[in-house]
Amino acid sequence: MKRSLIGILGVSILILAGADWPGFLGAGGRGVATESQPPTQWSSDANVAWKTPLPGRGPSSPIVVDGRVFVTCSAGPNQDRLHVVCLDAQSGTQLWQRQFWATGRTYSHPTSAVAANTPVSDGEAVYAFYSSNDLACVELDGTLRWFRGLTHDYPKAGNDVGMSSSPVIAGDVVVVQIENQGDSFAAGISRQTGETVWRIPRDFRANWSSPAVLPHPSGRVTVILQSPSGLTGVDAADGEQRWHYAADCGTIPTPVVTADGMILCNANGVTMLKPTESDVEVVWQSNRLNPGPASPVYHQDQVYAVNRAGVLSCADAANGETKWQLRLKGTFWASPVLAGSNLFLVNHDGLAQVVKLGESGELLASSEFDGEKILGTPAISGDALYVRSDEHLWKIAAE
Amino acid sequence: MFRILLTSSVLGLTWCQSAFAADAQVESLIQTICQVGPKGAGHVAAVEAQRELSRVDVAHLIDVLTGMRGADKLSRNWLRAAVESIVSRHTQAGGQLPVQELEAFLVDLDNDAHARRLAYELIYSADPTAEARLIPQFINDPSLELRRDAVRLALDEAEQLEKQGLRDKAIVSFRRALNGARDEAQIKSAAESLRRLGQKVDVASHFGFIQQWHIAGPFDNTDTQGFDVAYPPEDKVQLDAVMPGKNGDVSWKHYTTDDEYGLVDLTKALDKHKGAIAYAFTEFVAAEPRQVELRLGCINANKIWLNGKLLTANNVYHAGSYIDQYVTAGQLQKGKNQILLKIAQNEQEEPWAQRWEFQFRVCDEFGTAVLSQDRPLAQTARLFRTPTR
Known part of the structure; x- marks a missing residue:
């Protein structure tokens, strides 16, 4: 069972090129690129392959697809200009840019922006989603396939603090999770036509967590939706609920599906769940692993989480027991990502701290991004790290 | 051939x-x-x-x-x-x-x-070169983006004039920028500059913020259950009425805010209450029937009625507050119109969840103020040119 599940997960990843980082937390939503070896240290004159200005703000992450980097931005005094920018990954040259006029609400906390949600790609198109609940499907050559305004459709959908849930690809649909005090729902939107395949009501509470995808050996795909009242598994094909795990869950970090098909849920600290197609069972809970806004990382039977105080914890994935902790500098909105055996953590002040993982955590190096603040989670592709601020996008790679 | x-x-x-x-x-x-x-x-x-x-x-x-x-x-x-x-x-x-x-x-x-x-x-x-060549003509344009750029150029010009010591010309330019401005930051910038040059500016009238209200409350909103309860003001506004409130009888109080952005702090008007509802009422005199936009900024759950017709209901608590946060269209009738707001506070205890306030204005689709004809403040609507198509 375990082996076949790993096979399914592997196939789902191989739809995209091996070096792609196609959405929030990369392929499979795990924040892991074990084959990559980005530089562990950089400065303005070392290991910065390129740095390019962006046309607008956004805590969304860049994604990498087929040698191209895609990043979303929002601009204008009212943050109502929505950008999708496509750059050549090798050179940083802009290949094309598309803009849209926001149709939904564009208010957000000053630290955030309307381009808060990370786009996702299925290798054919990029699905750019924004806090205004505008969703654009743009093919890799820049041709718009379709555009939806989900607040235009459901006028009470929105949160004036800002929304940030990133979409995921699940089977034939792109899934959006729009949870707020007004029109609160999750929906599966046809990748080909932009039509609504399914839409299900959700809690009337603010939530910023992103969906996660759990493929099954049967070929069915479960979409995992985390909200304050718990974790729900729904069928990607029709939105039917398969299971619900009631718990007080975090509203910002995203659940993670591990390479062997377990779920790391942000409840009571971190809870590891073992799913079947129709239910989940608790494997362990650890309130010492208490992620702040950043999502946890699972790798080689270890779980890593950084809390609001900037303490990085490593726990045994078999039982949740903490093995070591390491205090880092600053607070973290960006989730940690793993390349090779190093964890890259970028704090709000834009200080990147690289931790070598092992029996203990060792701080290898720290580097900055020219003093700019960083909220977006880095992307990893090949031996490069891609990081964006409100003003710039960097490619960190050995020269 | x-x-x-x-x-x-x-x-x-x-x-x-x-x-x-x-x-x-x-x-x-x-x-x-x-x-x-x-x-x-x-x-x-x-x-x-x-x-x-x-x-x-x-x-x-x-x-x-x-x-x-x-x-x-x-x-x-x-x-x-x-x-x-x-x-x-x-x-x-x-x-x-x-x-x-x-x-x-x-x-x-x-x-x-x-x-x-x-x-x-x-x-x-x-x-x-298109910016300098084309943009200045758009200072009253129906495209708010073109207009914003034109106002920016006008502000730049005014600042240069001021730096050159050409005070009177700078005032004319700043005033021109203010009259064209519909963007909050630009209005603020132009108003501050004019005041620095000794000029009077009525920001509240420029926006169309209503500053005079009748306030009644608190009514009960324990467990946020009062949002859909029709308390007496929703049936009829009678300014001399005594109504059963959350903590005893309540009556209408006249309240004027001197905040030039029209902010009405209900904790000052009615005292601090949790799980409570306030109603705000005003009469608006229109010279002629016309379509307007009613724009509310409010961090609390809210409803807006115009002449007894419910225009919008927003059951949202403590998710940010901004000028023009909730925009709804309404039809003014000639003469007196009744505007009623319902502002609901919940029982959250966090420090950031204590605000109970609103700011409200009447304007056209471009954000140009539409002023009540009996507005007591010394400004008139003639300052404001409605864009024409």
Whole structure:
């Protein structure tokens, strides 16, 4: 069972090129690129392959697809200009840019922006989603396939603090999770036509967590939706609920599906769940692993989480027991990502701290991004790290 | 010779037919895209049309821009993307944009305001002198983006005049910028500059914020259950009424805020209450029947009625507060109109969840103030020019 599940997960990843980082937390939503070896240290004159200005703000992450980097931005005094920018990954040259006029609400906390949600790609198109609940499907050559305004459709959908849930690809649909005090729902939107395949009501509470995808050996795909009242598994094909795990869950970090098909849920600290197609069972809970806004990382039977105080914890994935902790500098909105055996953590002040993982955590190096603040989670592709601020996008790679 | 003429005629006819067919086809593609509706309606046909429209020749650029006239927010974005694809392919191949045609499109106020702005941006990409050459004329434009740029230039000019010691000219320029400004930051900037130069500015009237209210409360909103309870003011506003409130009888109190952004702090008007509802009432005198926008900024759950008709209900607590956060259209009748607000506070205990307040204004679709004819403040609506199409 375990082996076949790993096979399914592997196939789902191989739809995209091996070096792609196609959405929030990369392929499979795990924040892991074990084959990559980005530089562990950089400065303005070392290991910065390129740095390019962006046309607008956004805590969304860049994604990498087929040698191209895609990043979303929002601009204008009212943050109502929505950008999708496509750059050549090798050179940083802009290949094309598309803009849209926001149709939904564009208010957000000053630290955030309307381009808060990370786009996702299925290798054919990029699905750019924004806090205004505008969703654009743009093919890799820049041709718009379709555009939806989900607040235009459901006028009470929105949160004036800002929304940030990133979409995921699940089977034939792109899934959006729009949870707020007004029109609160999750929906599966046809990748080909932009039509609504399914839409299900959700809690009337603010939530910023992103969906996660759990493929099954049967070929069915479960979409995992985390909200304050718990974790729900729904069928990607029709939105039917398969299971619900009631718990007080975090509203910002995203659940993670591990390479062997377990779920790391942000409840009571971190809870590891073992799913079947129709239910989940608790494997362990650890309130010492208490992620702040950043999502946890699972790798080689270890779980890593950084809390609001900037303490990085490593726990045994078999039982949740903490093995070591390491205090880092600053607070973290960006989730940690793993390349090779190093964890890259970028704090709000834009200080990147690289931790070598092992029996203990060792701080290898720290580097900055020219003093700019960083909220977006880095992307990893090949031996490069891609990081964006409100003003710039960097490619960190050995020269 | 005859053969050459015949061949030329046939070729010419074929070219004309082809061009005509292309025009008709582009029009059809635009129409198909404009059929896109809410919730994915019309998408199947529109996806195919979009693919084709994105590949038409730049000769059809103005057609696609013109197609935005009457398009809704959704299809306007589809057409914008087609414009960008057409332009991108054309310019990457070394082609020049039809700047003269775009300028003619830009100055034609019958065209869609967003499309005109896009046309300007295309012109600017080909000719950076376009800003100084074209933008100043748009200081009262229905395109708020063009207007904002024009106001920015006017503010820049005024600041330069002030630096040069040309005070009187600077005042004229700042006043011109203020009169054109609909953007909050620009209004604030112009007002501060004018005050620095010793001028009086009525910011509240510029926005159309209502500063005089009758307030009643608290009514019960324990467990946020009062939002849909119709307390007496929802049935009838009687300013001398005594009504059962949450903690005993309540009555209407006249309340004036001196905040120039119209902020009414209900914890000052009624004291601090949790799980409570306040009603705010005002009469608005209109010179003639007209459509207006009622714009509310409020961090609490709220409802707005105009002349007894519920226009909007927003059951949202402590998720930010901004000027013009909730916008709803309403029809004023000639003479007195009754505006009633319901502002609901919940019982959250966090420090950031204690605010109980609102700011409210009446304006047109461009954000130009519409003032009650009995407004006691010394400003009049004649300052404000409504954009014309």
